[in-house]
Amino acid sequence: METRIFTGFMKHPSDFSELDAAISRGEIDPFRIVAILGKTEGNGGRNDFSRDLAVEKSRQVLATHLQQDPAVIEDRVLLSFSGGTEGVTTPHYRVFETRGTFPSAPLYESRLAIGRGRTRQFLPEEVGTMTMVEETAQTIRRILEQARIDPHDVHFVHVKGAIPYEWPPKSPRNSMAYSRGASALGVALALGEVNQHDLNDDMILQDYALYSRCASTSSKPGLSYSDIMVLGNSPWWNGNLVITHTVMQDILDAQSVISLFESFGISSSQLYKEAIAQRIHGVFAKAEADPRQSVRGYRHTMLSDDDIDDTRYARCVVSSILAAITGTPAVYVSTRAEHHGPLGGGPVAVILSIS
Structure with missing residues (x-):
């Protein structure tokens, strides 16, 4: 495959x-x-x-x-x-x-693998609760089994999260933020990034020390189920593409992204060049204006600017950093990063051709 x-x-x-x-x-x-x-x-x-x-x-x-x-x-x-x-x-x-199809036996090297699946339909009152977390995790485990991807080899999980239509509104958790947060924790639970006993309804959108390093969740009002795509590396897949990921510790953390490329033998002096840009087949990141209103000890005004929304600031900063490092402006940066990496930071996944 x-x-x-x-x-x-x-x-x-x-x-x-x-x-x-x-x-x-x-x-x-x-x-x-x-x-x-x-x-x-x-x-x-x-x-x-x-x-x-x-x-x-x-x-x-x-x-x-x-x-x-x-x-x-x-x-x-x-x-x-x-x-x-x-x-x-x-x-x-x-x-x-x-x-193609799966080989009769695993190959010597792992290559980019993909799987996709859907959760069951959610009730409005289930969004942003442990029910959503656990159903998301269960669906991801099923995808991994079908795609023959080991959880430790997963690098990117995209979730188009459910927000079932509800009128008049009754459930305060049936919102974009709760859908993203619960979905991200579902990714973390499926991949073993968090422990089940540390999760409960009350910690969702409260305890940001628990997060996923691989999640990229969005939310879609009117969608009753969550649609999920998983990317990882697997010896049951061939081709010339691989995926890896890192986590930006804050919105300025270019070094973590540079180190990601160095793990592939691409030095910082080789970056920005056209030959490297041509090998990149996807850059996916989550970004967030740090809610503590500080970056490395300096006050930022992204959250207090009434003219420009903080999400636009965050996308602009992170996408510019990623474009400068990779030499390509074809980068996918999504904002609102509840339970995606540490506060003010976020996951970054890169797909590369190995030849």
Whole structure:
């Protein structure tokens, strides 16, 4: 089995002409697409319709090639778009596709592996509770078994978290923040990053000492289930792609990202060069304006600026750091990082070709 990645660039939020052309050329098999993750140029807020526009258009492109009703496309493909391309970030998307079958025996070296699955449908009162944490963890364990990925070899888990429609609103936890936080803790529980006995309803969005180093969770109002994609390395997969991750300890922690590349034998003097940028097939990060309003002992004003939202600041800073290190502005930085890495920091995952 092999994971392949196609990168498309967008002239506007509904521009999937490169995906359409790649499928028409036979470069991508639409029946083997597992997920599409992208960055759109909206504001990333609750009124950011660029994300829904991207989902709708990508769904239509796939429906045309698959000759299926657009309404059922997301049953087979995870479509997830993060708004906000502040600074140098370029609007883009990554198409994850599988080819082939599992070998009869594990291979000598591990390569990029992918799995996808859904939780059951949640009730509004279950969001942001241990029920959501445990169901998320259980679904991830099932994905890992099906994709033949060891939990210790997981480097990135994307969760499009549930927020079931509820009117009139009754459950205060049926919110984007609680959905993200509980989903991240579900990732941490599935991967052994936290212990079950340390988790309970009261610590969610309260005890930020417990977090995942691999999670990247978002939330979708009106979605009744959580849609999950797992990326790791596995000897049951081949190809020339691998994935690794690190955790930025704060919003300025470039050294952790540089050290990640050094673990692949890429020195800091080799970074920024085109040859390295061409080997990068995905950079995914979570960012957050430190709620303590301080970075390395210096006061920051990201949370008190009424003109620019703190999420836009955080995306701009982290994406600029990652673009400067990697030499490519095609970076995926998502904000709001409840239980994603330490306060003010966040996970970073990088997919590289090894040749």
